[in-house]
Amino acid sequence: MSFINAKTALENILAENEDFNNLNITVTSRALKNEEAIGNPTRKDYPLLRGKEVLLQVEIEGGLGQAFTSDPITYSGKIKDLLSLPLDKIGNNALFVATLNAVLQKLGLVSNTKHCINDEPEDCGQKISNYI
DSSP states (O other): OOOOOHHHHHHHHHHHOHHHHTSOOOEEEEEOOHHHHHOOOSOOOOHHHHTSOEEEEEEETTEEEEEEESSOOOOEEOHHHHTTSOTTSHHHHHHHHHHHHHHHHHTTSOOOOSOOOTTHHHHHHHHHHHHO
């Protein structure tokens, strides 16, 4: 099994979807506040609530994607310009992951590209555990 990074995956998706790639798309990203990212869960030991990391959100014409990072990058620009960012910065990697999530949601290829809120992480964790 081989793995590719989010930047390469994003490049591949855009190459396969030329119509999407030709749209005048602006990527807007920002670090979410705790309440936006996870709501008000009963458990208080989540890294998001303890300030260890933040949730970066990217929006592309209504498509939303999120990624965890300790180095949130604020970015506004076109996807083609985003692809020129280097992979050697943690925040850039999170930006690529969140953008990939937003693009895939916008294309209708995936859903659930936003983090669970309130007590949903407990349910989600149980579902993932059962699945594995």
